[in-house]
Amino acid sequence: MNNTVKKKSIIQFLAIIAAVFLVNIAGSFYFSRIDFTKEKRYTLSESTKNILTGLENDVVVNVYLEGELPANFKRLKKSTLEMLDEFxxxxxxxxxxxxxxxxxxxxxERQNAMIDTLAKQGLQPTNLMMKTDKGNTQKIIIPGALVYYEGKQLPISLLQNSSRVGGGTQEEAINASIENIEYQLASTVKKLSNKNKALIGFTIGHNEPDDQHLADIGRTLAESYELRRVDLNAVKLIDLQKFKTLVIAKPTKAFSEEEKYKLDQFLVNGGNLFLLLDQLQAETDSIRSRGMSLAYPLSLNLDDMLFRYGARVNYNLVEDVYCARIPVILGEGNQAQQELLPWIFYPMLISNSNHPIVRNLEAVRCQFVNSIDTIGNKNINKTILLTTSPYSRKSNAPVVLSLASVQEEPDPAKFTAGPQTAAVLLEGSFSSVFANRTIEGADLSIPFKTQHKKSKLIIVADGDVITNDVSALDKQIFPLGFDKYTNQTYGNKVFVENSIDYLTDDSGLLTLRTKEIKIRLLDKEVIRNERLKWQLINTILPVAIIVLFAVGRSIYRKRKYAA
Structure with missing residues (x-):
């Protein structure tokens, strides 16, 4: 009997060993992970998995979130570590x-040298106020990483909406950063490892900004795409089909019908357009030199085309109480001094949309914005990307612009027009504006189509959104969206980059920016009111359970052996 039991135990033991061995063998051929979180925070998207499985060489990520960190940044560090483990x-x-x-x-000295070195590599320090036992102290952190692949490197800023940090919404800023970790890491790895770059064209021939004023966004986009200048007069329509997206940035000269035909057929045949337009001629330099100027309509000859596609850029200027500041000289002679005053013609565009282009986006700094109306078109889906604040008003062309008005306090009672659309996304199958029309000299290198493939069009009613400032003294190129007077960086660069990615990248990687992780915080009021109760429960209850268990077991044993 004993031998039989012993033999059976040995067989069970060997069976368990064999089962574990087989599971390990199966695991080496089949890989799977289970995410039990409600919002699937640890589940990577298919586009991210495709990027990672396609890597030919090793990727090294140096994350500069180490040392003594505030509690929120420890959470950011932990989330970054967990995401890197998934990667x-x-x-x-x-x-x-x-x-x-x-x-x-x-x-x-070494600390300062390290800060300077990382700043030159694209990682900017953040200055925080930390509460300690001795009071508030300043703490410099560098919430970013450097990613290396095949001898190339790119920086990642892990802190989103950084201008909010230090205020009352630091928790929101950290949460937005955590939501964006997968996108930041995956897009950077893709930029470094992608060998087949899509082609993007920037049009010339209509007084578009020069290379210096497009330098910063050009450098950024060149990490992911191949960029070329496109002369619509010279290029053949069939050659335009090589481009995924065409960018028309701040033109001031009219487009000919032949050029419009090429743009129209490029869009109808599946190409994408990114238009950043000014309907009124208004420049700050001329206002500064004369003290005042007149904003007058430009004739770009694009109105009929845009109307057919589903939008109209109006010949007006939007004034907004929520605006950027400009330097103004106040006083005369020895009493003159420069002050930064709000300029209602420099609206700050915002978005409440959950669209991946604009989700968690900082305000976009603009100059002389027009309003956009959308027009019904059953084949086209419309998404409002950017608007002014609710405290706005519109002035139809021509508009007198005077620096003297800067010193006047805006009367909120006069700014009641509500949010004005300044950027819109149109998607769908566009109908050609040249249907039933004959264009003399039209390029017929590909057959004319009235409606064909689905495509995308983004219209921004301010050409300055894409241009960076250039120093008049030493020709220094400032980052896109950087305000040299306040040293604040706005969301212009992120908006333009996201727009280009959405138009051009078919992998769907940008949709990761819609990932949402809910903050599940304890109710501080409840904690304060019920603190003692829960302290007693957590202290006494475990001891009481153990005592009751011991007493019960003792009684059970006495009864059992007494019988």
């Missing part, structure tokens, strides 16, 4: 990462 698992070990304390040296 490593799906890349089959080709992702390597290090967490580095950039201020770990005891030498102040």
């Amino acid at each position: 490593k698992a799906y890349s089959k070990g080709k992702i390597y990462y290090n967490f580095i304390d950039p201020l770990g040296s005891s030498s102040v």
Whole structure:
């Protein structure tokens, strides 16, 4: 009897060993992970998985979130670590990462040298106020990472909406950053590893901005795409089909019918357009030199085409109480001094949309914005991307612009027009504006189509959204969206980059920006009121359970053996 039991136990033990062995063998051929979180925060998108499985060489990520960090930034560090672990698992070990304390040296000189080095590589420091036992102290952190692949490197800013940090919404800023980690890492790895770059064209021939004023966005886009200048007069329509997206940035000269025909057929045949237009001629330089100027209509000859597609850019200027500041000289002679005053013709565009282009986007700084109306078209889906604040008004052309008005306090009672649309996305199958029309000299290198493939069109009613400032003294190129007077960076660059990605990239990677992670915070009021109760429960209840269990077991044993 004993031998039989012993033999049966050995067989069970060997069966368990064999089962574990077989499971491990199966696991080496089949890879799977289970995410139990409600919002699937640890589940990578298919586009991210495709990028990781396509890596040919190792990727190294140096994350500069180490050392003494505030509680919120420890949460950001933990989420970054968890995401990198997921990346490593799906890349089959080709992702390597290090967490580095950039201020770990005891030498102040070395710390400053490290900050300067990382700043030159694209990682800007953030100055925070931390509460300690000794009061509030300042803490410099560098919430970013450097990604290396095949001898190339790119920076990642892990902190989104950084201008909010330090205010009352730091928790929201950190949460937005955590939501965006997968997109930031995946898009950067794609930029470094992608060998087949899509072609993007920037039109010339209509007084568009020169290379200097498009330098910053050009450098950024060149990391992901191949950029070329396109002369619509010279290029053949069949050659335009090589481009995924055409960008028309701040033109001031009219388009000919032949050029419009090429743009129309490019869109109808599946190409995408990104239009950044000014309907009124208004420049700050002329206002500064004369003290005042007149904003008058431009004739770009695009109105009929845009109307057919589903939008109209109006010949007006939108004035907004929520606006950027400009430097103004106040006083005379020795009493003159420069002050920054709000300029209602420089609206700050915002968005409440959950669309991936604009979700969690900082305000976009603009100059002399027109309003956009959308027109019903059953074949076209419309998404409002950017609007002014509710405290706006419109002035129809011509508009007198005077610096003297800067000193006048805006009367909110006069700014009641509500949010005005300034950027819109149109998607669908566009109908040609040249249907039933004959164009002399039209390019027929591809057959004319009245309606064909689905495509996308983004219209922004301010050409300055895409242009960076250039120093008049030393020709220094400022980052796109950077305000040299306030040292604040607005969302212009992110908006333009996201727009180009949405128009051009078919992988769907940009949709990761809609990922939402809910903050599940404890109710501080409840904690304060019920603190003692829960302290007693957590302290006494476990001890009471153990005592009751011991007493019950003792009584059970006495009864059992007494019988």
